[in-house]
Amino acid sequence: SEAQGQNFLQEIIEEDRRSGKHGGRVHTRFPPEPNGYLHIGHAKSICLNFGLAQQYGGKCNLRLDDTNPLTEDTDYVQSIERDVKWLGGEWDDRKFFASDYFEKLYGFAVSLIQQGKAYVCSLTAEEISAYRGDFNTPGRDSPYRNRSVEENLDLFRRMRAGEFPDGKHTLRAKIDMASPNPVLRDPPIYRIRHAHHHRTGDTWCIYPLYDFAHCLSDAIEGITHSICTLEFENRRVLYDWIVGNLIQGDRPYQYEFARLKLTYTVMSKRKLLQMVNEGLVSGWDDPRMMTISGLRRRGCTAASLRDFATRIGVSKTDSWIDMSLLELCIREDLNERAPRAMAVLRPLKVVIENYPEGQSEELETSNHPAREELGKRMLRFERELYIEADDFMEEPTKGFFRLAPGKEVRLRSAYFIKCERVIKDDKGQVVELRCTYDAATRGGDAPDGRKVKGTLHWVPASAPVAEVRLYDRLFSVEHPDRDKDKDFKTFLNPNSLEVLPNARVEPMLAQAAPEAFFQFERLGYFNVDSKDSQPGKPVFNRTVTLKDSWAK
Ligand code: ATP
Ligand code: MG
Ligand code: MG
Numbered sequence: 001s002e003a004q005g006q007n008f009l010q011e012i013i014e015e016d017r018r019s020g021k022h023g024g025r026v027h028t029r030f031p032p033e034p035n036g037y038l039h040i041g042h043a044k045s046i047c048l049n050f051g052l053a054q055q056y057g058g059k060c061n062l063r064l065d066d067t068n069p070l071t072e073d074t075d076y077v078q079s080i081e082r083d084v085k086w087l088g089g090e091w092d093d094r095k096f097f098a099s100d101y102f103e104k105l106y107g108f109a110v111s112l113i114q115q116g117k118a119y120v121c122s123l124t125a126e127e128i129s130a131y132r133g134d135f136n137t138p139g140r141d142s143p144y145r146n147r148s149v150e151e152n153l154d155l156f157r158r159m160r161a162g163e164f165p166d167g168k169h170t171l172r173a174k175i176d177m178a179s180p181n182p183v184l185r186d187p188p189i190y191r192i193r194h195a196h197h198h199r200t201g202d203t204w205c206i207y208p209l210y211d212f213a214h215c216l217s218d219a220i221e222g223i224t225h226s227i228c229t230l231e232f233e234n235r236r237v238l239y240d241w242i243v244g245n246l247i248q249g250d251r252p253y254q255y256e257f258a259r260l261k262l263t264y265t266v267m268s269k270r271k272l273l274q275m276v277n278e279g280l281v282s283g284w285d286d287p288r289m290m291t292i293s294g295l296r297r298r299g300c301t302a303a304s305l306r307d308f309a310t311r312i313g314v315s316k317t318d319s320w321i322d323m324s325l326l327e328l329c330i331r332e333d334l335n336e337r338a339p340r341a342m343a344v345l346r347p348l349k350v351v352i353e354n355y356p357e358g359q360s361e362e363l364e365t366s367n368h369p370a371r372e373e374l375g376k377r378m379l380r381f382e383r384e385l386y387i388e389a390d391d392f393m394e395e396p397t398k399g400f401f402r403l404a405p406g407k408e409v410r411l412r413s414a415y416f417i418k419c420e421r422v423i424k425d426d427k428g429q430v431v432e433l434r435c436t437y438d439a440a441t442r443g444g445d446a447p448d449g450r451k452v453k454g455t456l457h458w459v460p461a462s463a464p465v466a467e468v469r470l471y472d473r474l475f476s477v478e479h480p481d482r483d484k485d486k487d488f489k490t491f492l493n494p495n496s497l498e499v500l501p502n503a504r505v506e507p508m509l510a511q512a513a514p515e516a517f518f519q520f521e522r523l524g525y526f527n528v529d530s531k532d533s534q535p536g537k538p539v540f541n542r543t544v545t546l547k548d549s550w551a552k
Contacts, residue, residue, distance in 0.1 A: 007314040009048070009255060013056055013225060022224040022250055026058030029223050030089065031065045031098075031214065034076035034198075036269030037284040037291045038083045040305070040326070041260040047309035048257070049227060050089040061221055062091040066099045067213045069197035077198075079284070083292040087302050098217045099199045105208045106160065108216055108246050109171060109190055113152045117245055118189065119145060120155040121172045128170065131177075132185045139177035139185035159192055162205045166192050173212075175241060183235050187211055189242075215239040218252040226252045229259040230318065257314050263478040264323040265290040266488050271481065280492060281474070285531070287541050288474040288496050298471065299517050299527030299543030300326075304333035323473060330544045334517060334525040339367040339374055342412065342457045343505040343520040343540070345468055347386035349432045349461065352417065355383040360460070363443070365413035377508065381414050384461035386504050388522075391456045392433060394422060401453035403433070409454040412521060416441040416452055457521045464510040466538040468503040468526070472496045503540075510538045517543065 006014075017024050028049040032038060038046075053060035062084055066072045084091070112118035121144045123131065133139045147155075159169055171190035179185055189212035194205045218226045226239075232254065239254045266272065272291060275281050284291050287298035295305065308329040312321050362378040387403065396404040403409050408418040421434035440447050444455075472495055480491040509518065514530040524546050529539040 008316060009052060009225070009227065009257065009314055010055070012255060013052065016224070017056070025222075025224050026053060026056040027061070027222055027224045028053050028058065028227060029061040029063045029218065029221060030084065031063040031217075032080050033065045033068065033071075034073060034080060035068070035071040036076060036273050037079050037293055039267050039269070039272060039292065040262060040265075040290045040295065040308075041267050042083075043087060043292055043305050044260040044309050044312065045227070045229075046084055046087050046089050047306055048314060050084075050087075051309075052225070052227075058224075059094060060089065060091065061094040061096055061223070062089065063217060063221070064095075064097045064099075065210075065214065065217070066097055066197070066199065067207055067210065069193060069195040069207060072198050074198050079293060083296075086296060087292065087305060094221075096217075096221060097199060098213050099197060101213070101217055101220055102200060102204055102208070104220060105213055105216055106206075109156065109208070109212070110153065111246060112173065112189075113149060113156060113171075115245065116149060117174050118152065118171055119147050119174050120152050120159070120169050121145070121186075121188075122169050125167060125170075128172075128188065132182055134182055135180075139179070139182065141177050142172070142186065145174065145177075145186070156190075159190070159206050160204075162194070164192055166194055168192060171206075173238075173242070175238075181234055181237060183211075183238050184241070187238060211235060211238050212242060215243050215252065215254070216246065219243055219247045222250075223252040224250075226254045228254060228256055230256045230316070231259075232256055256316070258316060258318045260312065261318060261320050262290065262323055262326065263320055264473040264475050264480070266475070266481045268481075271488060275489070278489075280489065287469070287529075288471050290474075296515075297530055298541055299334075299515075299525060300330050301333050301337070301517070304330045307333065320478075324548055327544050327548065331525065331546070331548075334519065334543065336371075338517050338519040338525055340365075340369070340521055341506050341509055341518040342379070342459055343466070343468070343503055343509065343523065343526070344386045344388050344457065344459050344463075345470075345500050345503045345523065346389040347459075347502065347504050348389040348392055348430065350385045350387050350417070350435050350458070351432060352383050352385070352435055352437045353420065354436045357383055359383065363414050379413055379506070380460045380462070382460040382462060385411070385458050386461060386463065387411075387433075387456050387458050389430075391454075392419070392430065394430060402456060403454065408438075408452050409456055410441070410444050410452050411458045412455050413444060414442075414458070415439070415444070416446060457523070459504045459506055462507075463504040464507060464536075464538070465501075466503045466505045466510065466540055467532075468500045468540045468542065469529070470498040470500065470542045472498075505538065505540070509540075510536070512538070519546075522546070 030049045050060045121142045131140045170188040172186045175184045177185045233256045236254045285293035285297045360382045368374040391402040415437040417435045417437045423432040425431050475491045476493040477491045481488040512528050517527040525543040526540040533539040
């Protein structure tokens with residue numbers, strides 16, 4: 001229902017516009033930390049932030065939230081830009097780095113000290129957290145809490161100058177150690193970290209913490225609605241405290257929404273990175289990964305991801321979204337857009353004994369059953385063909401309407417054929433079928449009105465070889481990381497990738513451009529792998545099957 005009507009963020013924005021708050025402006029941002037590739041959860045946030053800006057004639061910034069030098073990297077920045085663009089996010093000249101604000105943020109920190117609202121604390125990190133207490137334990141004042149403004153200014157300046165080793169001091173906001181909300185118990189806002197930063201190099205050895213840097217970056221950029229996930233709800237008071245003490249005039253406000261939680265996957269960059277580093281997947285863009293780049297490589301379209309984001313909606317309560325909804329969105333979009341083609345994944349040779357040797361013909365077929373504008377193409381029919389090995393059974397079970405000895409089937413857009421004989425190798429494996437065809441059934445119908453129950457896809461024996469990669473979900477359980485005592489990697493699906501090196505495809509498929517997508521009739525939606533496919537050596541990924549194979 002939320003997906004159809006207005007979501008709570010749209011309601012807030014419309015109310016703000018009515019009341020004239022922010023002068024009617026809408027300015028959002030998407031603020032990834034460049035410490036990994038973006039995943040489908042980020043796609044929700046991208047669609048939301050860029051979508052709201054677009055809907056209300058506002059702006060959305062791309063902000064690289066790069067305040068932690070240890071985990072961030074320029075490669076990640078590039079992948080983030082690529083993925084946001086691909087999804088349709090337009091930031092124009094509004095790409096910013098939190099690291100560009102380091103000098104300004106330092107100035108804000110000095111101003112807090114001068115106001116008597118921040119102090120340099122010399123407790124260790126462990127001591128700070130022990131003093132902080134938790135929801136059940138009250139906090140205790142740091143013995144350094146009452147340092148003078150002068151002493152604090154001097155120490156903070158010397159922290160910046162590099163006089164102290166990591167961990168020796170932190171700058172803390174002086175708020176309320178008795179607050180029922182532990183977030184307000186004098187949170188650290190700067191720490192010493194002698195580390196090389198991917199953009200500022202060795203200029204800094206103190207770095208602002210998220211709670212300090214984020215809200216002030218929002219303010220610096222003129223953000224109006226700072227949208228984040230629900231875990232930050234109890235930190236909103238801190239956001240307001242910092243902004244309230246340092247920013248005059250129009251200021252940003254934080255709103256929280258429920259993060260995307262998707263079944264059959266993990267969704268934290270830390271865990272995705274672990275799989276990459278341990279070689280459990282081929283990289284961040286492995287087509288089984290729920291990263292934006294993995295989904296794109298798999299053949300998921302940007303339109304289907306946006307549709308997914310719309311359908312899941314935006315709410316204030318956490319809930320699980322079933323992976324099958326994503327698959328449905330992909331399937332629906334591709335059903336509409338993908339040209340049809342034929343490919344045989346596990347080829348079984350068929351020889352049409354009554355078809356003249358050396359002869360061939362072109363048969364017309366349409367590229368899409370419902371969209372004439374996608375045109376027609378020609379299929380080459382020859383005496384020797386391939387069909388799918390599992391479309392034949394020597395002793396057909398009940399209800400098997402495909403090919404069997406003495407049985408007749410239709411070859412799609414071609415002829416009826418009948419299986420006359422089976423040829424086996426010395427191990428008893430069926431290696432070839434000898435068939436006859438009925439020349440009167442050209443196009444797929446018999447003039448005498450006789451019916452066949454099965455229609456098979458096929459390719460001519462001269463069709464090029466292709467590698468086809470079939471994927472299943474990367475994890476075999478719905479919630480691989482719910483049990484904190486169990487390593488999520490123990491739930492990896494051992495059968496998530498099947499490589500078929502000897503598939504045969506219609507000749508035109510071997511010429512298709514990287515990322516081109518097709519429906520292989522009866523088999524699912526496939527695309528040309530953007531990394532491994534080469535002219536003369538095509539590689540296809542199965543994006544999704546035709547039907548939900550997981551449904552009971
Ligand atoms: P992760 O834990 O996966 O590393 P993160 O929140 O630390 O995620 P950021 O790079 O900080 O990653 O996220 C950028 C933006 O994307 C944030 O505004 C965050 O709220 C949003 N985001 C991250 N994960 C999700 C999710 N699962 N659903 C919706 N939004 C998300
Ligand atoms: Mg984050
Ligand atoms: Mg993170």
